[in-house]
Amino acid sequence: xxxxxxxxxxxxxxxxxxxxxxxxxxxxxxxxxxxxxxxxxxxxxxxxxxxxxxxxxxxxxxxxxxxxxxxxxxxxxxxxxxxxxxxxxxxxxxxxxxxxxxxxxxxxxxxxxxxxxxxxxxxxxxxxxxxxxxxxxxxxxxxxxxxxxxxxxxxxxxxxxxxxxxxxxxxxxxxxxxxxxxxxxxxxxxxxxxxxx
Amino acid sequence: xxxxxxxxxxxxxxxxxxxxxxxxxxxxxxxxxxxxxxxxxxxxxxxxxxxxxxxxxxxxxxxxxxxxxxxxxxxxxxxxxxxxxxxxxxxxxxxxxxxxxxxxxxxxxxxxxxxxxxxxxxxxxxxxxxxxxxxxxxxxxxxxxxxxxxxxxxxxxxxxxxxxxxxxxxxxxxxxxxxxxxxxxxxxxxxxxxxxx
Numbered sequence: 237x238x239x240x241x242x243x244x245x246x247x248x249x250x251x252x253x254x255x256x257x258x259x260x261x262x263x264x265x266x267x268x269x270x271x272x273x274x275x276x277x278x279x280x281x282x283x284x285x286x287x288x289x290x291x292x293x294x295x296x297x298x299x300x301x302x303x304x305x306x307x308x309x310x311x312x313x314x315x316x317x318x319x320x321x322x323x324x325x326x327x328x329x330x331x332x333x334x335x336x337x338x339x340x341x342x343x344x345x346x347x348x349x350x351x352x353x354x355x356x357x358x359x360x361x362x363x364x365x366x367x368x369x370x371x372x373x374x375x376x377x378x379x380x381x382x383x384x385x386x387x388x389x390x391x392x393x394x395x396x397x398x399x400x401x402x403x404x405x406x407x408x409x410x411x412x413x414x415x416x417x418x419x420x421x422x423x424x425x426x427x428x429x430x431x432x433x
Numbered sequence: 434x435x436x437x438x439x440x441x442x443x444x445x446x447x448x449x450x451x452x453x454x455x456x457x458x459x460x461x462x463x464x465x466x467x468x469x470x471x472x473x474x475x476x477x478x479x480x481x482x483x484x485x486x487x488x489x490x491x492x493x494x495x496x497x498x499x500x501x502x503x504x505x506x507x508x509x510x511x512x513x514x515x516x517x518x519x520x521x522x523x524x525x526x527x528x529x530x531x532x533x534x535x536x537x538x539x540x541x542x543x544x545x546x547x548x549x550x551x552x553x554x555x556x557x558x559x560x561x562x563x564x565x566x567x568x569x570x571x572x573x574x575x576x577x578x579x580x581x582x583x584x585x586x587x588x589x590x591x592x593x594x595x596x597x598x599x600x601x602x603x604x605x606x607x608x609x610x611x612x613x614x615x616x617x618x619x620x621x622x623x624x625x626x627x628x629x630x
Contacts, residue, residue: 283490293480295602299615306622405492418496421618425507 238412238433239268240426243399244345245276245407246332246359247325249290249304253420254408255349256313259342261423265431271341273332274395275325276407283405288322307420314354323352327360330383331369333392340372347371435609435630436465437623440596441542442473442604443529443556444522446487446501450617451605452546453510456539458620462628468538470529471592472522473604480602485519504617511551520549524557527580528566530589537569544568 242258244251262269280288290297301317308315328348335341347368351357357364366376382388402411410417410426413433417426439455441448459466477485487494498514505512525545532538544565549556554564563573579585599608607614607623610630614623 283492285490293482293602295480295600298600299602299613302613303615303619310622403492403495405490405496416496416499418500419618421616422500425503 237266237268238430239270240430241270241272241411243272243274243402243404243407243409243411244332245274245325246328246345246348247322248276248407249300249321250420251408252349252353253304253307253311253313254423255345257311257420257423258427259346261427262430265427267427267430269342271332271336271345272395272398273329273336273341273345273392274399274404274407275329275392276396276399276404277325278396279400279405282400289406291322314350316354316356318352318356318358320358323358324360327362327365327380327383329360330388330392331365331379333395334379334382334388337391340374343372344368434463434465435627436467437627438467438469438608440469440471440599440601440604440606440608441529442471442522443525443542443545444519445473445604446497446518447617448605449546449550450501450504450508450510451620452542454508454617454620455624456543458624459627462624464624464627466539468529468533468542469592469596470526470533470538470542470589471596471601471604472526472589473593473596473601474522475593476597476602479597486603488519511547513551513553515549515553515555517555520555521557524559524562524577524580526557527585527589528562528576530592531576531579531585534588537571540569541565 240262242254244255258269280286290300305315332341332344335344348359348364351364351367352359357367365380369376369379403416406418408420408423410423412426412430415429437459439451441452455466477483487497502512529538529541532541545556545561548554548561548564554561562577566573566576600613603615605617605620607620609623609627612626614626
């Protein structure tokens with residue numbers, strides 16, 4: 237089966253919807269998902285979006301919150317507007333990359349996003365990361381030490397380089413062979429694309 | 434039935450998909466559509482998007498063309514990448530407002546967009562407008578004179594004021610009661626929202 241590469245940034249609001257949906261959806265179509273956590277902010281800055289795609293635009297950001305609430309309801313996903321936006325996502329991305337190398341990125345991302353979006357724990361905070369890690373039976377101190385290692389920091393920079401090479405400019409992004417899909421709105425299209433290869 | 438107000442800007446790429454889809458989709462759900470042509474550029478400028486949402490971002494705009502092509506194919510909509518982007522849409526918006534007042538905006542928009550997106554006639558050009566008007570049995574010279582009248586120019590400014598008051602920041606936008614939906618990706622949601630009122 238052709239895999240779907242799921243490029244996810246932990247500070248991205250719409251990525252929450254995809255993280256919550258992709259497991260069941262891809263499984264239903266028999267599509268393997270490769271979880272590709274990365275850190276998007278350097279690409280935003282390079283592309284002239286110094287504050288990301290929403291923050292400078294009051295109408296757009298207000299709309300985003302309402303839209304997220306409606307879409308979460310439509311998909312049956314728990315939703316509570318986080319008090320911090322944008323959150324500092326870098327620590328979460330580093331932990332997720334450790335998790336990806338060890339094969340438990342999906343479980344970690346599902347939990348870390350859900351805590352941020354239902355219990356208002358800032359996604360990159362020690363509290364959120366440790367709670368998510370403990371729920372998976374991991375040793376928070378040990379994983380966070382791995383996450384902060386120079387090797388892992390370099391590996392995350394290499395992920396961002398890969399994302400740049402793939403012409404990724406936002407999150408969530410989905411890559412199937414050479415085909416790029418952007419946004420939770422394209423998750424279903426991307427899964428169907430992979431299933432049809 | 435609760436009507437759906439369709440706010441459309443003739444220079445918007447994704448609006449083509451909605452213009453091509455909304456007639457049949459809304460009819461299937463028994464939802465009346467109020468066509469609301471407007472001119473979006475002043476709102477972009479007010480909101481700090483001086484070149485619109487795509488032009489400053491090469492990766493995003495390249496993605497947009499590929500995405501439009503894929504989505505058009507998915508919906509069975511004819512697609513040929515126009516050679517001019519962004520087109521000057523103001524003359525088309527003025528004609529469309531005349532058409533809206535007289536009840537033939539849908540027919541005009543469908544034709545004007547289709548000519549732009551299949552025959553590469555720039556949407557606001559005399560050629561495009563006249564061809565669309567003639568296909569509807571209208572007198573191009575008479576309609577364009579109405580479109581250029583001070584009254585109609587003022588009416589279009591008033592439309593943009595209404596869009597601003599509705600917190601619209603892009604096109605296509607759909608408004609059902611106080612609920613705003615943005616983007617061709619939300620057309621189906623908006624129609625279902627209206628049908629459920």
